Amino acid sequence: MIESLHSPHVARVKALIGSKGARERREQGLFVAEGVQCAREALTSESGPQLKILYATENGLSKISELDLDSVEIVEVTDAVLKAMSDTVSPQGLISLCYKPEAKFADLKATGSSTFIYLHEIQDPGNAGTILRTADAMGISAVITSPDSVDMYSPKVVRATAGSLWNISVFEGVTFDRVDKQFTGIQKFLLSSHAYTSILDISIPGDCIAIFGNEARGVDASALGVSVTEVTIPMAGRAESLNLSAAASIVMFTLSSKVAG
Protein backbone atom coordinates (compact mmCIF):
# COMPACT_ATOMS: atom_id res chain seq x y z
CA MET A 1 0.00 0.00 0.00
CA ILE A 2 1.45 3.33 -1.07
CA GLU A 3 0.60 6.05 1.42
CA SER A 4 3.19 8.68 0.64
CA LEU A 5 2.52 11.48 -1.81
CA HIS A 6 6.28 11.50 -2.40
CA SER A 7 6.33 8.00 -3.89
CA PRO A 8 8.03 7.79 -7.30
CA HIS A 9 4.79 6.19 -8.58
CA VAL A 10 2.96 9.44 -7.88
CA ALA A 11 5.64 11.47 -9.61
CA ARG A 12 5.57 9.23 -12.69
CA VAL A 13 1.80 9.32 -13.13
CA LYS A 14 1.65 13.07 -12.52
CA ALA A 15 4.38 13.62 -15.12
CA LEU A 16 2.37 11.64 -17.66
CA ILE A 17 -0.77 13.74 -17.20
CA GLY A 18 0.85 17.09 -16.48
CA SER A 19 1.56 20.07 -18.72
CA LYS A 20 4.58 18.35 -20.24
CA GLY A 21 2.71 15.04 -20.42
CA ALA A 22 2.81 14.80 -24.22
CA ARG A 23 6.60 14.59 -24.19
CA GLU A 24 6.64 12.21 -21.23
CA ARG A 25 4.14 9.91 -22.91
CA ARG A 26 6.16 9.90 -26.12
CA GLU A 27 9.47 9.24 -24.39
CA GLN A 28 8.20 6.58 -21.99
CA GLY A 29 5.69 4.97 -24.34
CA LEU A 30 3.12 5.06 -21.54
CA PHE A 31 -0.15 6.82 -20.85
CA VAL A 32 -2.70 7.03 -18.04
CA ALA A 33 -6.37 6.04 -18.20
CA GLU A 34 -8.63 6.81 -15.26
CA GLY A 35 -11.76 5.19 -14.02
CA VAL A 36 -13.71 1.96 -13.93
CA GLN A 37 -14.56 1.76 -17.61
CA CYS A 38 -10.97 2.02 -18.81
CA ALA A 39 -9.69 -0.39 -16.15
CA ARG A 40 -12.32 -2.92 -17.19
CA GLU A 41 -11.41 -2.56 -20.87
CA ALA A 42 -7.71 -2.79 -20.10
CA LEU A 43 -8.28 -5.98 -18.11
CA THR A 44 -10.63 -7.74 -20.51
CA SER A 45 -9.97 -6.58 -24.07
CA GLU A 46 -7.86 -8.83 -26.25
CA SER A 47 -6.59 -5.89 -28.27
CA GLY A 48 -5.76 -2.32 -27.42
CA PRO A 49 -3.26 -0.81 -25.00
CA GLN A 50 -1.66 -3.28 -22.58
CA LEU A 51 -1.86 -2.59 -18.86
CA LYS A 52 1.43 -2.08 -17.02
CA ILE A 53 0.24 -1.20 -13.51
CA LEU A 54 -3.22 -0.78 -12.08
CA TYR A 55 -3.26 1.73 -9.21
CA ALA A 56 -6.29 1.14 -7.06
CA THR A 57 -7.86 2.14 -3.78
CA GLU A 58 -9.74 -0.47 -1.78
CA ASN A 59 -12.99 1.04 -2.97
CA GLY A 60 -11.73 1.06 -6.57
CA LEU A 61 -10.89 -2.64 -6.43
CA SER A 62 -14.34 -3.47 -5.11
CA LYS A 63 -15.80 -2.04 -8.33
CA ILE A 64 -14.02 -4.62 -10.49
CA SER A 65 -14.17 -7.56 -8.08
CA GLU A 66 -15.76 -9.75 -10.74
CA LEU A 67 -12.62 -9.61 -12.90
CA ASP A 68 -9.62 -11.94 -12.84
CA LEU A 69 -6.75 -9.85 -11.50
CA ASP A 70 -4.19 -12.64 -11.01
CA SER A 71 -1.93 -11.78 -13.92
CA VAL A 72 -1.91 -8.01 -13.34
CA GLU A 73 0.43 -5.86 -11.29
CA ILE A 74 -1.83 -4.04 -8.87
CA VAL A 75 -0.46 -1.33 -6.62
CA GLU A 76 -2.81 -0.41 -3.82
CA VAL A 77 -2.85 3.25 -2.87
CA THR A 78 -4.68 5.43 -0.39
CA ASP A 79 -7.46 7.75 -1.47
CA ALA A 80 -5.11 10.71 -1.06
CA VAL A 81 -2.44 9.14 -3.28
CA LEU A 82 -4.97 8.24 -5.97
CA LYS A 83 -6.34 11.75 -5.88
CA ALA A 84 -2.85 13.16 -6.29
CA MET A 85 -2.37 10.95 -9.36
CA SER A 86 -5.64 12.03 -10.88
CA ASP A 87 -6.61 14.54 -13.52
CA THR A 88 -10.21 14.70 -12.34
CA VAL A 89 -12.00 16.07 -9.31
CA SER A 90 -13.69 12.78 -8.48
CA PRO A 91 -11.48 9.87 -9.54
CA GLN A 92 -13.17 6.49 -9.32
CA GLY A 93 -10.42 4.77 -7.36
CA LEU A 94 -8.74 3.20 -10.41
CA ILE A 95 -5.88 4.49 -12.53
CA SER A 96 -4.49 2.32 -15.32
CA LEU A 97 -0.90 2.91 -16.39
CA CYS A 98 -0.79 1.55 -19.94
CA TYR A 99 1.66 1.03 -22.78
CA LYS A 100 0.93 3.10 -25.87
CA PRO A 101 0.22 0.63 -28.70
CA GLU A 102 3.11 0.17 -31.10
CA ALA A 103 1.13 -0.86 -34.16
CA LYS A 104 2.75 0.47 -37.33
CA PHE A 105 0.75 2.40 -39.86
CA ALA A 106 2.59 0.52 -42.63
CA ASP A 107 0.92 -2.67 -41.40
CA LEU A 108 -2.62 -1.27 -41.58
CA LYS A 109 -4.59 -3.09 -44.29
CA ALA A 110 -7.80 -2.26 -46.10
CA THR A 111 -10.32 -5.06 -46.49
CA GLY A 112 -12.22 -3.83 -49.53
CA SER A 113 -14.98 -2.42 -47.34
CA SER A 114 -12.92 -0.54 -44.76
CA THR A 115 -13.79 2.94 -43.62
CA PHE A 116 -10.99 5.04 -42.14
CA ILE A 117 -11.12 8.42 -40.44
CA TYR A 118 -8.39 11.03 -40.90
CA LEU A 119 -8.19 13.98 -38.48
CA HIS A 120 -6.21 16.92 -39.83
CA GLU A 121 -4.74 19.14 -37.11
CA ILE A 122 -7.70 18.83 -34.80
CA GLN A 123 -7.03 20.35 -31.40
CA ASP A 124 -9.87 19.87 -28.98
CA PRO A 125 -9.45 16.79 -26.77
CA GLY A 126 -13.18 16.44 -26.20
CA ASN A 127 -13.80 16.39 -29.94
CA ALA A 128 -11.01 13.88 -30.54
CA GLY A 129 -12.24 11.51 -27.86
CA THR A 130 -15.86 11.75 -28.92
CA ILE A 131 -14.90 11.09 -32.55
CA LEU A 132 -12.93 8.01 -31.51
CA ARG A 133 -15.90 6.76 -29.48
CA THR A 134 -18.34 7.25 -32.38
CA ALA A 135 -15.82 5.67 -34.78
CA ASP A 136 -15.74 2.60 -32.56
CA ALA A 137 -19.56 2.47 -32.40
CA MET A 138 -19.88 2.78 -36.17
CA GLY A 139 -17.38 0.05 -37.00
CA ILE A 140 -14.72 2.36 -38.43
CA SER A 141 -11.51 0.40 -39.14
CA ALA A 142 -8.98 2.90 -37.80
CA VAL A 143 -8.57 6.54 -36.79
CA ILE A 144 -5.51 8.31 -38.22
CA THR A 145 -4.30 11.75 -37.14
CA SER A 146 -2.05 14.21 -38.94
CA PRO A 147 1.10 15.77 -37.52
CA ASP A 148 0.19 18.66 -35.17
CA SER A 149 -3.06 17.08 -34.02
CA VAL A 150 -4.05 16.69 -30.39
CA ASP A 151 -2.27 13.85 -28.53
CA MET A 152 -4.76 10.96 -28.55
CA TYR A 153 -3.36 9.67 -25.24
CA SER A 154 -3.80 12.90 -23.30
CA PRO A 155 -6.02 12.51 -20.23
CA LYS A 156 -8.94 14.48 -21.65
CA VAL A 157 -8.99 12.52 -24.89
CA VAL A 158 -8.71 9.19 -23.09
CA ARG A 159 -11.60 10.16 -20.83
CA ALA A 160 -13.82 11.24 -23.74
CA THR A 161 -13.22 7.95 -25.59
CA ALA A 162 -15.01 6.12 -22.74
CA GLY A 163 -12.93 2.99 -23.28
CA SER A 164 -13.03 2.92 -27.08
CA LEU A 165 -9.22 3.12 -27.22
CA TRP A 166 -9.36 -0.65 -26.55
CA ASN A 167 -11.61 -1.34 -29.53
CA ILE A 168 -10.22 0.67 -32.41
CA SER A 169 -6.76 1.23 -33.87
CA VAL A 170 -5.23 4.69 -33.68
CA PHE A 171 -2.28 5.93 -35.76
CA GLU A 172 -0.84 9.33 -34.92
CA GLY A 173 1.18 11.86 -36.87
CA VAL A 174 0.70 10.34 -40.34
CA THR A 175 0.81 12.73 -43.31
CA PHE A 176 -2.06 12.44 -45.74
CA ASP A 177 0.37 11.83 -48.54
CA ARG A 178 1.46 8.66 -46.80
CA VAL A 179 -2.14 7.53 -46.33
CA ASP A 180 -2.79 8.08 -50.00
CA LYS A 181 0.30 6.12 -51.06
CA GLN A 182 -0.57 3.22 -48.79
CA PHE A 183 -4.21 3.02 -49.92
CA THR A 184 -3.97 3.71 -53.63
CA GLY A 185 -7.31 4.36 -55.24
CA ILE A 186 -9.22 4.58 -51.97
CA GLN A 187 -12.21 6.92 -52.06
CA LYS A 188 -11.40 10.12 -50.18
CA PHE A 189 -14.12 12.34 -48.75
CA LEU A 190 -13.33 15.69 -47.18
CA LEU A 191 -16.03 17.29 -45.05
CA SER A 192 -16.35 20.93 -46.06
CA SER A 193 -19.03 23.52 -45.42
CA HIS A 194 -18.43 24.89 -48.92
CA ALA A 195 -19.03 21.65 -50.81
CA TYR A 196 -22.07 21.00 -53.03
CA THR A 197 -22.18 17.21 -52.78
CA SER A 198 -24.31 15.94 -49.92
CA ILE A 199 -23.00 13.03 -47.88
CA LEU A 200 -26.43 11.48 -48.50
CA ASP A 201 -25.75 11.35 -52.24
CA ILE A 202 -22.39 9.61 -52.36
CA SER A 203 -21.97 5.91 -53.00
CA ILE A 204 -19.17 3.78 -51.61
CA PRO A 205 -18.28 0.75 -53.68
CA GLY A 206 -15.10 -0.08 -51.73
CA ASP A 207 -12.72 1.27 -49.11
CA CYS A 208 -13.04 4.89 -48.14
CA ILE A 209 -11.53 7.49 -45.86
CA ALA A 210 -13.35 10.46 -44.38
CA ILE A 211 -11.24 13.52 -43.62
CA PHE A 212 -12.05 16.14 -40.99
CA GLY A 213 -10.14 19.40 -40.60
CA ASN A 214 -9.22 21.68 -37.73
CA GLU A 215 -12.11 23.03 -35.61
CA ALA A 216 -11.64 26.66 -36.57
CA ARG A 217 -10.18 26.65 -40.06
CA GLY A 218 -11.14 23.24 -41.47
CA VAL A 219 -8.70 21.92 -44.03
CA ASP A 220 -8.18 23.14 -47.56
CA ALA A 221 -8.43 20.32 -50.10
CA SER A 222 -5.27 21.59 -51.79
CA ALA A 223 -3.32 21.38 -48.52
CA LEU A 224 -3.73 17.61 -48.55
CA GLY A 225 -1.73 17.34 -51.76
CA VAL A 226 -4.06 14.78 -53.34
CA SER A 227 -7.41 14.89 -55.05
CA VAL A 228 -10.40 14.39 -52.75
CA THR A 229 -14.18 14.59 -53.04
CA GLU A 230 -15.54 17.43 -50.96
CA VAL A 231 -18.82 16.62 -49.27
CA THR A 232 -21.17 18.54 -47.02
CA ILE A 233 -23.85 17.79 -44.45
CA PRO A 234 -27.18 19.15 -45.66
CA MET A 235 -28.54 21.58 -43.07
CA ALA A 236 -32.13 22.80 -43.12
CA GLY A 237 -31.63 25.35 -40.36
CA ARG A 238 -29.67 28.51 -39.71
CA ALA A 239 -26.44 27.64 -37.88
CA GLU A 240 -23.46 28.13 -40.15
CA SER A 241 -21.60 25.11 -38.90
CA LEU A 242 -21.68 22.18 -36.52
CA ASN A 243 -19.43 21.24 -33.66
CA LEU A 244 -16.69 19.06 -35.19
CA SER A 245 -17.50 15.92 -33.24
CA ALA A 246 -21.21 16.32 -34.01
CA ALA A 247 -20.41 16.70 -37.72
CA ALA A 248 -18.00 13.77 -37.72
CA SER A 249 -20.54 11.61 -35.91
CA ILE A 250 -23.18 12.36 -38.53
CA VAL A 251 -20.75 11.55 -41.35
CA MET A 252 -19.58 8.30 -39.77
CA PHE A 253 -23.16 7.20 -39.14
CA THR A 254 -24.10 7.98 -42.73
CA LEU A 255 -21.11 6.10 -44.14
CA SER A 256 -21.80 3.19 -41.82
CA SER A 257 -25.44 3.03 -42.96
CA LYS A 258 -24.35 3.03 -46.61
CA VAL A 259 -21.87 0.23 -46.10
CA ALA A 260 -24.43 -1.77 -44.10
CA GLY A 261 -27.23 -1.02 -46.56
Added chain:
Amino acid sequence: MIESLHSPHVARVKALIGSKGARERREQGLFVAEGVQCAREALTSESGPQLKILYATENGLSKISELDLDSVEIVEVTDAVLKAMSDTVSPQGLISLCYKPEAKFADLKATGSSTFIYLHEIQDPGNAGTILRTADAMGISAVITSPDSVDMYSPKVVRATAGSLWNISVFEGVTFDRVDKQFTGIQKFLLSSHAYTSILDISIPGDCIAIFGNEARGVDASALGVSVTEVTIPMAGRAESLNLSAAASIVMFTLSSKVAG
Protein backbone atom coordinates in the same frame (compact mmCIF):
# COMPACT_ATOMS: atom_id res chain seq x y z
CA MET B 1 -13.98 53.65 -19.83
CA ILE B 2 -14.14 51.41 -16.77
CA GLU B 3 -10.69 50.80 -15.36
CA SER B 4 -11.45 49.65 -11.83
CA LEU B 5 -11.85 46.01 -10.96
CA HIS B 6 -14.12 47.21 -8.14
CA SER B 7 -16.71 48.61 -10.52
CA PRO B 8 -20.27 47.34 -9.86
CA HIS B 9 -20.34 46.28 -13.51
CA VAL B 10 -17.58 43.77 -12.79
CA ALA B 11 -19.37 42.47 -9.71
CA ARG B 12 -22.62 42.03 -11.62
CA VAL B 13 -21.09 40.11 -14.51
CA LYS B 14 -19.02 37.93 -12.19
CA ALA B 15 -22.10 37.11 -10.13
CA LEU B 16 -23.91 35.99 -13.28
CA ILE B 17 -21.17 33.57 -14.31
CA GLY B 18 -20.02 32.46 -10.86
CA SER B 19 -20.83 29.40 -8.80
CA LYS B 20 -24.18 30.86 -7.78
CA GLY B 21 -24.79 32.16 -11.29
CA ALA B 22 -27.85 30.00 -11.95
CA ARG B 23 -29.76 31.74 -9.16
CA GLU B 24 -28.48 35.19 -10.19
CA ARG B 25 -29.53 34.60 -13.79
CA ARG B 26 -32.98 33.48 -12.71
CA GLU B 27 -33.52 36.38 -10.33
CA GLN B 28 -32.15 39.09 -12.61
CA GLY B 29 -33.44 37.63 -15.89
CA LEU B 30 -29.99 38.24 -17.39
CA PHE B 31 -27.14 36.14 -18.70
CA VAL B 32 -23.67 36.67 -20.11
CA ALA B 33 -22.41 35.68 -23.56
CA GLU B 34 -18.72 36.04 -24.39
CA GLY B 35 -16.92 36.57 -27.63
CA VAL B 36 -17.25 37.95 -31.13
CA GLN B 37 -19.75 35.45 -32.45
CA CYS B 38 -22.32 36.02 -29.71
CA ALA B 39 -21.88 39.80 -29.84
CA ARG B 40 -22.46 39.73 -33.58
CA GLU B 41 -25.58 37.57 -33.21
CA ALA B 42 -26.87 39.77 -30.40
CA LEU B 43 -26.38 42.88 -32.54
CA THR B 44 -27.81 41.55 -35.80
CA SER B 45 -30.39 38.85 -35.08
CA GLU B 46 -34.03 39.85 -35.19
CA SER B 47 -34.98 37.22 -32.68
CA GLY B 48 -33.27 35.71 -29.67
CA PRO B 49 -31.99 37.28 -26.47
CA GLN B 50 -31.93 41.09 -26.42
CA LEU B 51 -28.68 42.87 -25.60
CA LYS B 52 -28.66 45.06 -22.49
CA ILE B 53 -25.02 46.17 -22.35
CA LEU B 54 -22.05 45.33 -24.53
CA TYR B 55 -18.79 45.43 -22.56
CA ALA B 56 -15.90 45.89 -24.95
CA THR B 57 -12.21 46.59 -25.05
CA GLU B 58 -10.84 48.77 -27.83
CA ASN B 59 -9.55 45.66 -29.54
CA GLY B 60 -12.90 43.93 -29.09
CA LEU B 61 -14.75 46.82 -30.74
CA SER B 62 -12.41 46.73 -33.72
CA LYS B 63 -13.59 43.18 -34.42
CA ILE B 64 -17.19 44.30 -34.97
CA SER B 65 -16.48 47.68 -36.56
CA GLU B 66 -18.67 46.80 -39.55
CA LEU B 67 -21.80 46.70 -37.39
CA ASP B 68 -24.16 49.50 -36.52
CA LEU B 69 -23.64 50.20 -32.82
CA ASP B 70 -25.67 53.41 -32.54
CA SER B 71 -28.65 52.00 -30.70
CA VAL B 72 -26.65 49.88 -28.25
CA GLU B 73 -25.33 50.71 -24.80
CA ILE B 74 -21.61 50.07 -25.05
CA VAL B 75 -19.41 50.25 -21.97
CA GLU B 76 -15.73 50.41 -22.78
CA VAL B 77 -13.48 48.54 -20.38
CA THR B 78 -9.78 47.87 -20.03
CA ASP B 79 -8.28 44.47 -20.89
CA ALA B 80 -7.89 43.78 -17.17
CA VAL B 81 -11.54 44.56 -16.43
CA LEU B 82 -12.75 42.41 -19.32
CA LYS B 83 -10.59 39.56 -18.17
CA ALA B 84 -12.00 39.86 -14.65
CA MET B 85 -15.51 39.62 -16.12
CA SER B 86 -14.65 36.58 -18.19
CA ASP B 87 -15.18 32.87 -17.73
CA THR B 88 -12.44 31.99 -20.24
CA VAL B 89 -8.67 32.22 -20.29
CA SER B 90 -8.57 34.20 -23.54
CA PRO B 91 -11.66 36.36 -23.82
CA GLN B 92 -12.10 38.03 -27.20
CA GLY B 93 -12.62 41.55 -25.89
CA LEU B 94 -16.43 41.42 -26.02
CA ILE B 95 -18.93 40.44 -23.33
CA SER B 96 -22.64 40.72 -24.02
CA LEU B 97 -24.97 41.16 -21.07
CA CYS B 98 -28.31 39.90 -22.36
CA TYR B 99 -31.91 39.50 -21.23
CA LYS B 100 -33.06 35.93 -20.93
CA PRO B 101 -35.91 35.49 -23.43
CA GLU B 102 -39.35 35.49 -21.86
CA ALA B 103 -41.17 33.43 -24.47
CA LYS B 104 -43.85 31.26 -22.87
CA PHE B 105 -44.01 27.57 -23.58
CA ALA B 106 -47.81 27.85 -23.73
CA ASP B 107 -47.39 30.04 -26.82
CA LEU B 108 -45.23 27.51 -28.71
CA LYS B 109 -47.11 26.23 -31.76
CA ALA B 110 -46.58 23.20 -33.97
CA THR B 111 -46.86 23.77 -37.71
CA GLY B 112 -47.73 20.25 -38.82
CA SER B 113 -44.12 19.52 -39.76
CA SER B 114 -42.37 20.77 -36.63
CA THR B 115 -39.62 18.80 -34.93
CA PHE B 116 -38.97 19.50 -31.27
CA ILE B 117 -36.19 18.26 -29.00
CA TYR B 118 -36.79 17.39 -25.35
CA LEU B 119 -33.80 17.03 -23.00
CA HIS B 120 -34.59 15.07 -19.84
CA GLU B 121 -32.29 15.91 -16.92
CA ILE B 122 -29.18 16.31 -19.05
CA GLN B 123 -26.29 17.71 -17.05
CA ASP B 124 -23.22 18.34 -19.20
CA PRO B 125 -23.03 21.94 -20.47
CA GLY B 126 -20.92 20.96 -23.49
CA ASN B 127 -23.51 18.41 -24.54
CA ALA B 128 -26.37 20.85 -24.04
CA GLY B 129 -24.68 23.58 -26.07
CA THR B 130 -23.65 21.24 -28.87
CA ILE B 131 -27.18 19.82 -29.07
CA LEU B 132 -28.62 23.33 -29.32
CA ARG B 133 -26.13 24.17 -32.09
CA THR B 134 -26.98 21.03 -34.08
CA ALA B 135 -30.68 21.64 -33.49
CA ASP B 136 -30.29 25.08 -35.02
CA ALA B 137 -28.41 23.66 -38.01
CA MET B 138 -31.01 20.97 -38.62
CA GLY B 139 -34.00 23.31 -38.52
CA ILE B 140 -35.43 22.01 -35.26
CA SER B 141 -38.34 24.21 -34.12
CA ALA B 142 -37.50 24.44 -30.41
CA VAL B 143 -35.42 22.85 -27.69
CA ILE B 144 -37.28 22.06 -24.45
CA THR B 145 -35.60 20.97 -21.21
CA SER B 146 -37.05 19.14 -18.21
CA PRO B 147 -36.87 20.32 -14.61
CA ASP B 148 -33.40 19.50 -13.14
CA SER B 149 -31.59 19.90 -16.47
CA VAL B 150 -28.47 22.02 -16.92
CA ASP B 151 -29.09 25.80 -17.06
CA MET B 152 -29.10 26.63 -20.79
CA TYR B 153 -27.78 30.15 -20.03
CA SER B 154 -24.73 29.05 -18.05
CA PRO B 155 -21.43 30.28 -19.55
CA LYS B 156 -20.31 26.86 -20.79
CA VAL B 157 -23.59 26.13 -22.52
CA VAL B 158 -23.73 29.56 -24.11
CA ARG B 159 -20.17 29.11 -25.40
CA ALA B 160 -20.88 25.66 -26.85
CA THR B 161 -23.95 26.94 -28.70
CA ALA B 162 -21.66 29.16 -30.81
CA GLY B 163 -24.37 31.78 -31.27
CA SER B 164 -27.29 29.41 -31.93
CA LEU B 165 -29.15 30.80 -28.91
CA TRP B 166 -30.14 33.63 -31.25
CA ASN B 167 -31.63 31.29 -33.85
CA ILE B 168 -33.68 28.77 -31.96
CA SER B 169 -36.26 28.93 -29.18
CA VAL B 170 -35.41 27.39 -25.82
CA PHE B 171 -37.91 26.52 -23.09
CA GLU B 172 -36.57 25.39 -19.74
CA GLY B 173 -37.99 23.35 -16.90
CA VAL B 174 -41.05 22.00 -18.71
CA THR B 175 -42.42 18.61 -17.58
CA PHE B 176 -43.01 16.10 -20.35
CA ASP B 177 -46.58 15.77 -19.27
CA ARG B 178 -47.10 19.42 -20.13
CA VAL B 179 -45.46 18.95 -23.53
CA ASP B 180 -47.74 16.02 -24.25
CA LYS B 181 -50.86 17.95 -23.24
CA GLN B 182 -49.90 20.92 -25.38
CA PHE B 183 -49.10 18.84 -28.46
CA THR B 184 -51.79 16.19 -28.40
CA GLY B 185 -51.12 13.34 -30.80
CA ILE B 186 -47.58 14.44 -31.65
CA GLN B 187 -45.22 11.55 -32.48
CA LYS B 188 -42.83 10.96 -29.60
CA PHE B 189 -39.49 9.24 -30.09
CA LEU B 190 -37.28 8.34 -27.16
CA LEU B 191 -33.66 7.47 -27.92
CA SER B 192 -32.77 4.29 -26.04
CA SER B 193 -29.90 1.87 -26.41
CA HIS B 194 -32.30 -0.98 -25.59
CA ALA B 195 -34.80 -0.27 -28.36
CA TYR B 196 -35.30 -2.47 -31.43
CA THR B 197 -36.64 0.13 -33.83
CA SER B 198 -33.92 1.87 -35.85
CA ILE B 199 -34.21 5.61 -36.35
CA LEU B 200 -33.68 4.82 -40.04
CA ASP B 201 -36.93 2.86 -40.17
CA ILE B 202 -39.38 5.34 -38.68
CA SER B 203 -41.62 7.57 -40.76
CA ILE B 204 -42.79 11.00 -39.74
CA PRO B 205 -46.09 12.11 -41.24
CA GLY B 206 -46.48 15.18 -39.02
CA ASP B 207 -45.06 16.94 -35.97
CA CYS B 208 -42.64 15.00 -33.81
CA ILE B 209 -40.54 15.34 -30.70
CA ALA B 210 -37.28 13.51 -30.03
CA ILE B 211 -36.47 12.85 -26.37
CA PHE B 212 -32.96 12.42 -24.98
CA GLY B 213 -32.22 11.31 -21.44
CA ASN B 214 -29.53 11.95 -18.86
CA GLU B 215 -25.93 11.18 -19.94
CA ALA B 216 -25.38 8.38 -17.44
CA ARG B 217 -28.78 6.84 -16.85
CA GLY B 218 -30.82 7.80 -19.91
CA VAL B 219 -34.52 8.10 -19.25
CA ASP B 220 -36.97 5.33 -18.62
CA ALA B 221 -39.97 5.50 -20.94
CA SER B 222 -42.29 4.93 -17.98
CA ALA B 223 -40.80 7.92 -16.13
CA LEU B 224 -42.21 10.22 -18.81
CA GLY B 225 -45.75 9.23 -17.90
CA VAL B 226 -46.92 8.98 -21.52
CA SER B 227 -46.55 6.43 -24.29
CA VAL B 228 -43.52 6.95 -26.55
CA THR B 229 -41.82 5.06 -29.37
CA GLU B 230 -38.37 3.90 -28.31
CA VAL B 231 -35.81 4.11 -31.10
CA THR B 232 -32.15 3.27 -31.38
CA ILE B 233 -29.17 4.24 -33.52
CA PRO B 234 -27.92 1.19 -35.41
CA MET B 235 -24.24 0.64 -34.56
CA ALA B 236 -22.04 -1.71 -36.53
CA GLY B 237 -19.09 -1.46 -34.16
CA ARG B 238 -18.23 -2.31 -30.61
CA ALA B 239 -18.76 0.74 -28.41
CA GLU B 240 -21.74 0.25 -26.15
CA SER B 241 -22.95 3.79 -26.41
CA LEU B 242 -22.31 7.17 -27.94
CA ASN B 243 -21.60 10.52 -26.38
CA LEU B 244 -25.01 12.15 -25.85
CA SER B 245 -24.43 15.11 -28.15
CA ALA B 246 -23.07 12.81 -30.88
CA ALA B 247 -26.14 10.58 -30.57
CA ALA B 248 -28.52 13.53 -30.53
CA SER B 249 -26.80 15.02 -33.58
CA ILE B 250 -27.22 11.78 -35.52
CA VAL B 251 -30.90 11.59 -34.58
CA MET B 252 -31.62 15.22 -35.47
CA PHE B 253 -29.85 14.84 -38.81
CA THR B 254 -31.83 11.69 -39.59
CA LEU B 255 -35.15 13.31 -38.65
CA SER B 256 -34.24 16.40 -40.66
CA SER B 257 -33.41 14.27 -43.72
CA LYS B 258 -36.73 12.45 -43.44
CA VAL B 259 -38.73 15.66 -43.21
CA ALA B 260 -36.81 17.16 -46.13
CA GLY B 261 -37.00 13.97 -48.17
